[in-house]
Amino acid sequence: MMRTSFTLALPVWLLSSMALADVATAQRQVDAQQLGAAAATLEAQLARQPGDSEALYLLARVRAWQGQPEQSLPLYEQLLEREPDNADYLLGQGQALLWAGRPQAALVSLERAVEIAPDYADVQQAMQQARASLTSPITTTAPAASATTAQRRHELELSARQDWLDSGFDNWRSQRLDYASTQPEGLGWYGALLREQRFGEWDQGVEAGAVIALDDNWTLQPEVGYQPSPYFLPQWHADLRLQRRLSAGFLGAVSVRRTEYETTRVERLALSAERYWNAWRAGYTLNITDVANAGTPVGHDLALDYYYAGLSYAGLRLTIGEEEAVEEQQLITSDVRALSLQGRHWLDTRWAMTWEVGQHRQGDYYTRRWLQLGLRHAF
Template sequence: MIRLILLGALALGSVNAWADLATAEHQVREQQLDAARATLEAHLRQQPGDQQARFLLARVLAWQGRPHEALPIYESLLTSQTDNVDYLLGYGQALLWSGFPQRALESLERAAVIAPDYGDVQTVIQQARAALVVPVTATAPNSDVPTQRRHELQLSTRKDALDNGFDDWRSHRLDYTSTRPEGPGWYGALLREQRFGEWDEGIELGAILPLNDRWTLQPEVGYQPSPYFLPEWHTDLRLQRRFENGYLGAVSIRRTEYETTRVDRLALSAERYFGNWRAGYTLNITDVADAGTPVGHNLGLDYYYRGLSYAGVRLTAGEEEAVEEQRLITSDVRALSLQGRHWFSRRWAMTWEIGHHKQGDYYTRQWLQLGLRHAF
């Protein structure tokens, strides 16, 4: 008799557990997240070890804009099932929505290794990589919880070696960027460059402004107070749209004012993120005052590894304007470069670039650039 009572109690408990989960799932489908959370919390007070209910509660908390409360639940779930792809995906999303895109990538890339064809994993990986450049308003839930702003400083130096009797070029830059998921970003740079035996100094400022869940506006200005070979100023306005399946499209217009001429440029860009790869193409149509309309093509391919580290190749072909002392010239160009960024830790990274550029019959230049980047 006692055995029958125990079996009946266990059966009744299982039915009640199933009923609670079914109720919570129905409430989620009806967008009744507060009610679903209350149902799950009441259920877990009776059955704290129900993994399925804890997983659903973590998801509900994240959807409510409380991803920081979901994180310890995911961490506990992953201690018992370290290779559960759904747990890794949910943990990565919660980290991203909490403002930790680089930590999110660690979980998401682990999930991608286990389930390389899991489309949702690849989508969130792309969003996490974009989070440090373009705010993730398209992916984050509505929330009053402040997300963490990320700041980065980079100090870099570059040397270009030219032939045909031209002096080598040198440049130094101090770049600063600030980004935050769900919010605007901004950036700036101080630069100092040497060409033709003269030094020019200048400043660049820009912002990344999310307009809605798909559109982003990026204005930029640059100014050189007393230039010898650099332009006096430039303005650039870029409009970008995010599409499904990892596609991005952008159009930008740029005006560059030199002491003796003006250059206007229209750039049309397309990008695709897939797996650990990013491919991009840009068509540049330039109008040089009294000097024709050069058309150029840029191709890029990047491979991401260990979170935000990457290595990539850039190809340039077509026509392009260049400065020869204080004179603007237009000629055929061919260029190939390799570049990358390697994060040694969550705070420090090295950036690098090497390249070969042929500016028609005027000169060929080869360059090396190295930089040290710090995130805080």
Template sequence: MTRSDRRLAGLACLLMGLGLVVAQPAAAEPRRLEVELSQRFDQLDSGFSNWQGQRLELQSTRPDAPTWYGAATRDRRYGERDEGVELGAALPLDADWVLQPEAGRTFGADFLPRWYADLRLQRRLPHGLVGALSLRRTEYEASRVDRLALGMERYWGPWRAGYTLNVSDVSSAGTPVGHALALDHYYGERSVIGLRASLGREEEGLPGGEVVTSEVTAVALRGRHWWRPDWALSWEVGTLSQGDLYDRHGVQLGIRHAF
């Protein structure tokens, strides 16, 4: 989740799944390229083997201009391995509207979706509020998931709070509804620490492309600390209960460099 924050002085035009924030500064700035390499470890119970994942992310940003981002991923779960790519953009339409298309493709797709496509529209509202709507289609080997997400964010000083309602239509497993909460505190020039929580029913991909839904409760603490203008440490620790399937406890560490 990338951030280009000016201590929230002005509108944060976009906050995506990657946690991207685009602010409006007083003067034009040059385009900034950031690259991050991260490693994740997850410990599962109920007899499941532990998970591992690696990500190589790139992001190119400049205030008041389109943001471009992408990632190469490798995940190991259930004794299988999936690799994929993700590409997306944040396109300011005017001072209040941002359009964000994103798509991903997995090679092999033993447990991850074969592909997904997401379109997000975000609008600035009065009193520090930002509303968002997104539509997403995720195609697994043996199932398809369509998701509608409605979100609202509130910015004040160095803080951001957000809520998202997710309503999914799973072709083989019903219509799960989930809720996601976020609270972030920004400090320094671009550093951030945040809390994430989610509950409700969510879908989970299993080996062979099967998708199941179950009650999910999750909480995570994450952050990104820039100890130099061009170097940052990204981190996350969290726990998730996937209904009767398993409990999962994970940690992720990443190193980020800006050019």
């Protein structure tokens, strides 16, 4: 009787040992950047044992790392059918959706994962990347093991703004056409055409910038702007921002900016910190500005955003301190107090409405209130 049991158990033990050996072999191939060989090893293992979740999970990640995130999604669906509350599977599915250029769908999986494992740092980081991909032109970064060519995402937004001023000043108007292109582990770029009316005059200009992922944590962002014949806007500006992703959902950044007007020059140092957690984002920026022949104003910007329904969000902005402003071609510095509400509401995966309302008090000169509306399209 014991011999019969041993005889029956031996094939099962051998199959289990072979499965472990093949998954271990595939993992070594991944570590050696041999992703094609690892995929072949795992496919052979799954042909023998279709129910091997460990092999299926590693193959799903390998497919995403190979730049085929869409091919990994059916594998994650199989895994989640077996274990719908597995945070690792939900994280992998969310990352694959993010690299496939579908950040809104990614957040659905990631929000489920954070409910199951609220302290899972990788989940929090992936959520931060997904949210940042649509709230700022920051690219997300794929794992170091990957050699992916993830899908590029393009976005176009047309917006208009009206400002109402008191103290006898004419109202302002502006229109913008913004474009941004991002890719999870690659180069991102953005640009804008703009026109503004103040003091009865119109100015037109262009802006352009790039986002360069230096590694998994460091990002460099240069930006320039130019107005060919300005009346009140600067002739040009140049900005360079260096950002570092930190643990526990934190970001740190430093940027330097030079703005050249017809009659003066403005240089600014900005130090920023951000924190993403659950459905929230908080940010603070210290602005230290050197205005040629006009002092060194210091200002503070505070931000708080709440995310809902994926990447839709509503946010609060507060500015206090000193700030420079253009008044009839003259640059002035005064105390400011500004408060605004803004947001972006996604109607579906491709179309979104953007909005902003606010009030800005420029010392004793004037109080300005504004409304901005925009339509955004992702493709």
